[in-house]
Amino acid sequence: xxxxxxxxxxxxxxxxxxxxxxxxxxxxxxxxxxxxxxxxxxxxxxxxxxxxxxxxxxxxxxxxxxxxxxxxxxxxxxxxxxxxxxxxxxxxxxxxxxxxxxxxxxxxxxxxxxxxxxxxxxxxxxxxxxxxxxxxxxxxxxxxxxxxxxxxxxxxxxxxxxxxxxxxxxxxxxxxxxxxxxxxxxxxxxxxxxxxxxxxxxxxxxxxxxxxxxxxxxxxxxxxxxxxxxxxxxxxxxxxxxxxxxxxxxxxxxxxxxxxxxxxxxxxxxxxxxxxxxxxxxxxxxxxxxxxxxxxxxxxxxxxxxxxxxxxxxxxxxxxxxxxxxxxxxxxxxxxx
Ligand SMILES: O=C(O)CCC(=O)C(=O)O
Ligand SMILES: [Fe+2]
Numbered sequence: 001x002x003x004x005x006x007x008x009x010x011x012x013x014x015x016x017x018x019x020x021x022x023x024x025x026x027x028x029x030x031x032x033x034x035x036x037x038x039x040x041x042x043x044x045x046x047x048x049x050x051x052x053x054x055x056x057x058x059x060x061x062x063x064x065x066x067x068x069x070x071x072x073x074x075x076x077x078x079x080x081x082x083x084x085x086x087x088x089x090x091x092x093x094x095x096x097x098x099x100x101x102x103x104x105x106x107x108x109x110x111x112x113x114x115x116x117x118x119x120x121x122x123x124x125x126x127x128x129x130x131x132x133x134x135x136x137x138x139x140x141x142x143x144x145x146x147x148x149x150x151x152x153x154x155x156x157x158x159x160x161x162x163x164x165x166x167x168x169x170x171x172x173x174x175x176x177x178x179x180x181x182x183x184x185x186x187x188x189x190x191x192x193x194x195x196x197x198x199x200x201x202x203x204x205x206x207x208x209x210x211x212x213x214x215x216x217x218x219x220x221x222x223x224x225x226x227x228x229x230x231x232x233x234x235x236x237x238x239x240x241x242x243x244x245x246x247x248x249x250x251x252x253x254x255x256x257x258x259x260x261x262x263x264x265x266x267x268x269x270x271x272x273x274x275x276x277x278x279x280x281x282x283x284x285x286x287x288x289x290x291x292x293x294x295x296x297x298x299x300x301x302x303x304x305x306x307x308x309x310x311x312x313x314x315x316x317x318x319x320x321x322x323x324x325x326x327x328x329x330x331x332x333x334x335x336x337x
Contacts, residue, residue, distance in 0.1 A: 004097060004113050005200050006090040006128045014204040017124050024123075024212075027239075029205045029273040031232060034240035038064060039248070043071035045172075057169065058176040058265075061253050065266030066233050068248045069169070074161045076247050082158040083226055087281050088148055090128060090198040100130070100145060105322065108132060108143035115326070126274045127210045128198045134159035134285075135192035155194065162249075162285045163192055166220055169251055170287075177261065179298055187293035188256075189219055195284040199230070202274035210272035210280075217321050217328035218254040218286040225250055228280040234269040242270075255328050256289060256317075259309045259335070262297035269329075291315035309335045 002008065038060035045053055060067035089097075100111035103118060109132040110116075114124040133140040137156055145151050170184040199210045210230060225231060231242040231250065242250055258267045274280075289295060296311030312335050321331040 002094055003118065004094070004101070004111070004128050005126060006198050007094040007097070008200060010201065011203055014202070014207055018126055018208045019204075020123055020208055024209075025207055026205070026209050026271070026273050031239050031241050033229065033243035034233075034235065036064075036235070037233070037240070037242055038067040039245070040067055040069045041071050042069060042073065054172050054176040057172050061173065061257075061265040063266070064233070064235065065258075065268035066242070066250065066252045066270065068242070068245055068250055069165075070245065070248050072165050072249055073168075074158075074165055074249070078154075078158060078161060079224055079247065082154055082283060083224065083281065085148055085151060085154050086130070086196045086198070086283060087279075089130065089145065089151070089196075090281065092147070096147060108140065109145070117325070123208075125211060126199055126202050126208045127272070130194075130196045130198075132194055133191065134194050135163060135190075158283075159192065159194065159285070162222060163287070165249065166222055166251075166285065166287050169222075170220060173257075173265070177264070177301060179300065183298070184219065184287075187290045188260075188295075189287040190290040190293075191288040193218075193286045193288060195286065197272065197280075197282045197284065199272070199274050199280045201277050201279055203276070205274040205276055208274060210274045213269050213271040214326075215267045215269055215328045216252055216254040216286065217256075217318070217326075217331070218288040219256045220254050221252040221284060221286050223250040223252070223285075224283040226281055226283075228275055228278045230272045230275060230280050231282070232271055232273060234271075239271070254286070255332055256295055256314070259295055259332070260298050260301075262301050262305065263308045264301065289314040291318070307337055310337055 040056050100109055102110040103112050103116050111130045113128045141152055174183045225244040227244050232239045253265050253267050255267050257265050292313050294311050297307050320334050321328055324331045
């Protein structure tokens with residue numbers, strides 16, 4: 001059988017290699033969506049309510065480590081066009097997709113299934129993923145798929161817009177925490193990756209998982225969820241569903257933000273469960289520090305509290321992360337003081 005699940009025709013029975021041992025199954029995969037997950041409305045961000053909205057972002061980052069954003073300035077038309085195009089990409093013929101298949105972490109564009117460790121893992125995750133870099137555009141665009149024919153045009157526009165959005169969220173975080181303006185611009189957010197997940201309908205969502213529980217290793221992540229449930233966040237030891245709100249972006253501070261804020265901002269543990277009937281496509285964007293930038297708690301945020309992490313280069317962190325089977329939180333242990 002072809003290894004990309006997007007190449008399969010409808011499966012009636014979960015293949016054995018996807019059946020997780022009992023202790024790693026999602027348990028109650030049908031948790032209801034949580035009404036407590038903060039929804040930040042940016043419509044009035046340039047008006048008198050600015051400070052109030054900034055405080056909502058800080059509180060959401062501290063208490064949940066995940067929030068949704070509406071009226072963020074990226075057009076619905078662009079969001080829908082981009083989503084439609086990625087769906088089309090995953091539905092395109094196997095021979096076409098084979099051109100991009102790669103398990104190499106350093107490949108400029110890689111399409112793979114489950115994890116990069118597919119060959120050696122005991123059990124596979126129910127997902128295909130397309131990842132490539134997006135910034136600076138001119139360095140990466142020639143490595144992107146060129147089919148559908150408007151792929152590069154649409155993804156270029158999308159990448160530029162979502163980058164602006166994430167830099168705006170980071171700037172609001174700076175304002176709210178008392179960090180100097182544009183603190184995160186430059187080396188700390190130099191790299192940008194696009195990561196599109198695709199899950200076909202799954203015959204047994206209780207026995208497998210789309211993405212295991214994890215924290216994002218980067219500076220900050222955002223997600224366009226589409227309209228199918230699947231993302232869950234861990235809140236007070238319980239899994240809660242993150243509602244696919246039309247037109248919203250989900251924002252997840254990454255572990256590097258946790259370190260720079262000396263633990264003041266949280267990074268939610270999250271996972272993806274599969275759906276019995278619907279296929280699910282999500283568009284993730286990550287801002288990632290450059291390899292040689294020093295990551296450490298910001299001086300001005302320390303106050304009288306002790307430094308929780310030692311400084312390290314992002315390269316050092318990333319090496320530890322990949323050496324720890326891509327368990328970001330476990331990798332961070334090494335840098336705790
Ligand atoms: O696809 C999703 O809903 C979540 C994706 C995610 O957590 C990730 O790519 O890190
Ligand atoms: Fe994630």
